[in-house]
Amino acid sequence: MSGVRVLVGTRKGAFILTSDGKREKWDVAGPHFGGWELYHLKGSPADPNRLYASQTSGWFGQLIQRSNDAGKTWEPVGNKFVYDGIPGTHQWYDGTPHPWEFKRVWHLEPSLTDPDTVYAGIEDAALFRSTDGGQNWEELSGLRGHGTGPRWSPGAGGMCLHTILLDPTVPGRMFIAISAAGAFRSDDAGKTWLPINKGLNSQFLPDPTAEVGHCVHRIAMHKSRPGVLFMQKHWDVMRSDNAGDSWTEVSGNLPTDFGFVIDVHAHEPETIYVVPIKSDSEHYPIDGKLRVYRSRTGGNEWQELSKGLPQRDCYVNVLRDAMAVDSLDKCGVYFGTTGGQVYCSSDAGDSWTPIVRDLPAVVSVEVQTLP
């Protein structure tokens, strides 16, 4: 029978949750790297036993860990992230020039075809790649260097490159998103880049429709339609049908369109999920009710999903990398909260159960569907 492996990054370690295809009974392994912030773990689509993890700490800095046995054992690999050339400056919170400084790896995205190739999104925002299993990292400096970099500025959580999407159908095409710079696309495997923020409107900017400066929280796509992108922004849920060349708002009837996560049903490219959060200054659900919203029309028409989720006194947040889907039938949807819960729906969101309740604050959730 098929199964799932849920990779959970938390403020105090990593946890690996496994179950069979029923997704009813779970084994919980961890904490791995107890006491460290595990910003992200992800498995290689080319070799599901190959996992990568971003392990970070204010005291000891950044480590990258690699597993070849699905997380049973780990080894530290390369942790040297050096900006290419003279990094220059970006905007600081007060608009003054601020030097680029490496802080941590926010997101690891293994290649679709090679287990030894992996991309890293870092803070201060830049894109790195390793082709030797994480031993050595090289900046894809065309992103920072394409011209708009000096105008990027940090969001409240830092200036982070938090999302990397690899197009499975168009060779060399990839998308990234940065808080608070926006979304960007490359059509040549990361050598050159262009901003793809036309149609975004951010009232906090002096020019609300500026080319860059938007605080994009997350972008998502379905592998069968990589030209269709969905975005959860700092306010607004957006959609593009032309690989990011333009965006339209699809917030529709959401109770609030602020939030961090967005993801797509594994088998239904027009079915998307968000977790509405009250506001940019109140990072918790409205009225203390934790609810996921699902649209089966690619946005605009949203349905509340709350069965099994706490509907009172719940003031957790769901961070941008903390939602994922499996590809079983029915599609499983997972998300983790800053309160330490990881929820699973084995029926595409109709109902939810907690896998675990008392982990440290969850930073990221990824899911591997096992044969």
Added chain:
Amino acid sequence: MTIAKIRVELPAHLRTLARVGTEITLDVTLNAEGRVTPRAILDALEAAYPMLCGTIRDHVTHKRRAFLRFFACAEDWSHESPDVALPDEVRSGKEPFLIIGAIAGG
């Protein structure tokens, strides 16, 4: 080139990372005056345990990470030059060189 055996204590997380116990002993090259320096100790430490590279000092600048401190013989050596001569008690092995994580909240 004169080598001395220097005792070093690591903070808990780095002991776990390097898979070592509370105290380790390193072969450290002494300077021209026959003294041991923080830089030489860290060079030897990172050579023996490469997974510690970048966790105590920056990869490129070798600047001490802000939340780590260096102690020896009950003195704080964190703000001294990395080439300062440490006490003879460290060189002789009577006292260890301590790498300590700042005891900040959280």
